[in-house]
Amino acid sequence: MGNIRDIAKLAKVSVTTVSRVLNNHPYVSAEKKEAVIKAIDDLNYHKNMNAVHLSKGKTNIIGVVLPFINHPYFSSILEGIALEAQLQHYKIMIIQTNYKQEKEKEALELLRQKQLDALIITSRSLPLENYSLFKEYGKIIMCMNAMDNDFSSVFINHFEAFHIGLTHLTESGHRKIGYAVGRRVGTNSHARYIAYKEFLSQIEEKPREEWIFSGCLTIEDGKRIAREWNQLEEKPTALILTNDLVAAGCILECRKLGISIPGELAIIGFENHEISDLLDITTIELPLGLMGRNAFNQILQSNKVQQIEIPYRLIKRKTV
Amino acid sequence: MGNIRDIAKLAKVSVTTVSRVLNNHPYVSAEKKEAVIKAIDDLNYHKNMNAVHLSKGKTNIIGVVLPFINHPYFSSILEGIALEAQLQHYKIMIIQTNYKQEKEKEALELLRQKQLDALIITSRSLPLENYSLFKEYGKIIMCMNAMDNDFSSVFINHFEAFHIGLTHLTESGHRKIGYAVGRRVGTNSHARYIAYKEFLSQIEEKPREEWIFSGCLTIEDGKRIAREWNQLEEKPTALILTNDLVAAGCILECRKLGISIPGELAIIGFENHEISDLLDITTIELPLGLMGRNAFNQILQSNKVQQIEIPYRLIKRKTV
DNA sequence: ATAAAGTATGAAACGCGTTTCAGCGCAAGA
DNA sequence: TCTTGCGCTGAAACGCGTTTCATACTTTAT
Secondary structure, three states: OOOHHHHHHHHOOOHHHHHHHHOOOOOOOHHHHHHHHHHHHHOOOOOOHHHHHHHHOOOOEEEEEEOOOOOHHHHHHHHHHHHHHHHOOOEEEEEEOOOOHHHHHHHHHHHHOOOOOEEEEOOOOOOHHHHHOOHHHOEEEEOOOOHHHOOEEEEEOHHHHHHHHHHHHHHOOOOOEEEEOOOOOOHHHHHHHHHHHHHHHHOOOOOOHHHEEOOOOOHHHHHHHHHHHHHOOOOOOEEEOOOHHHHHHHHHHHHHHOOOOOOOOEEEEEEOOHHHHHOOOEEEEOOHHHHHHHHHHHHHOOOOOOEEEEOOEEEOOOOO | OOOHHHHHHHHOOOHHHHHHHHOOOOOOOHHHHHHHHHHHHHOOOOOOHHHHHHHHOOOOEEEEEEOOOOOHHHHHHHHHHHHHHHHOOOEEEEEEOOOOHHHHHHHHHHHHOOOOOEEEEOOOOOOHHHHHOOHHHOEEEEOOOOHHHOOEEEEEOHHHHHHHHHHHHHHOOOOOEEEEOOOOOOHHHHHHHHHHHHHHHHOOOOOOHHHEEOOOOOHHHHHHHHHHHHHOOOOOOEEEOOOHHHHHHHHHHHHHHOOOOOOOOEEEEEEOOHHHHHOOOEEEEOOHHHHHHHHHHHHHOOOOOOEEEEOOEEEOOOOO
């Protein structure tokens, strides 16, 4: 297949000129350009991008760190990122972590080793301090509130969003409220926990640990919640669930168990996934695609660090 | 940060020796090794992977071509691929096509330009002939039957699977059967079409074009099918739908419309997605994760081209 | 007519890790 | 004693595109 020097030889020009033709730089005479193009064609030449990357010191590849690929929450963000990346001719490498810190470290290593130009972290388990050490190697965008550590970020105010949910429930007469999260730790889960405690103390209810369901991300987890709820000695009358999938799982399991929604149990989900529309689940919309798009665009704001807050919105349907 | 030559200078050894230390090659004396390690540490040295890629002529990155990221069918395959890739220290670049041929061509270009070592095509719109031209640049694995063009592939026999579905429906007394597909064209859709025509002629029923719903991939599409079915002059009594999401959308919309399932309309989905379990949808299980894992492993079978057929399985639940 | 600006072109250096090959010293087998 | 062969090391070539700098010829502006 040959390289750029072979082309130069064949076309009787310098490699510089070949490079200019390849990159559409000006200042190449028509004849030389033609000769180069012919040589490229004759030798069926194609760039070796690894040489380009080495030479330029960048790859136009960004890494997206996400715990699970096959979960609509993350794949919605990913799709948003991909959409914008494509427009700017960036490629995407996915790094699935399963919340293993090792995997996050590997992602950072890829950045340091110049394999990636930037990193978007959709969710993490490694402390921000670890990330700080790698800032010098490329932009790192956080899809969570990371203001204090001075990272560019795109996030939803989960504290407020959760608060809105709680308010809606109390306005509908609920005082005994539980909730579910994906992990017990994590920025968003923590925000929800704080909001929960604060709100309950405001309405003078005691927060109950047994009404907090953690490790809930999927439909299956939602089903589990329904069954566990059913076994509870004292039952909350309302649940705010991790996301719409969990809500869907919980609601449909409740139907099977003969638990009336929202009669016996009110439910609020998060995301406004199409399943929430289908099942008429009251939910708090999270514009995840938008989040992804914004996250990518932060990368191009090469100099400044900035935070973007993404709006959420309560969508009242029939489960409260 | 310095490069390998700086390390060599500082440690007073040759670059070869540094390279040996970096790659854990034998035949380096303990003292030199130590000196190198110290130098690496002092200079805070880290490899530039782009140089490695250029030098080695490979990147350990594979490309996964998929029409949509945020669709469980494809993200299940992707997760399977990612799982296996991780074990072999391969990275994954995703190339979302939206079935645009241009995007598929770009993916092939990445392979040719040595940015990717191999390609896994989960679904395509570009003819196989185009792919054939790029075989010489790296392995290309097809997640569909591609025997005749001599590609390594992992696939489900959609003809048979569909046939099983049809058989199950007729055994349950149905003769007026319609179905849905994602696209009108495409290997799998075609297999279903052939199976449909052949089967109906066997049971001496005329296939009806108006009972074939195309462009159906999501829950929303399922809802549409329910509404369209309801408007039909003459209605099929059973539908085999693209996947479980479409089935779920259709079923839940039918509930709203007061259409009894399976009384008035029987439904079979594909995939055995957790939603099908939740909604008791009769479905044909497609082990997509397994498919992805096998697809990746085909890459490592560096020499031989082989086809792997993935099993499917009818799961009888309550919608037939 | 002369300085300034634009067009065109190429040599050489740069980015950087891997690998081949040659060579030397020393120990084991013939 | 002589031949293998293993352990260890480094010079140099290899993979290859980009970019800087110097140079020289045309035009255009003054």
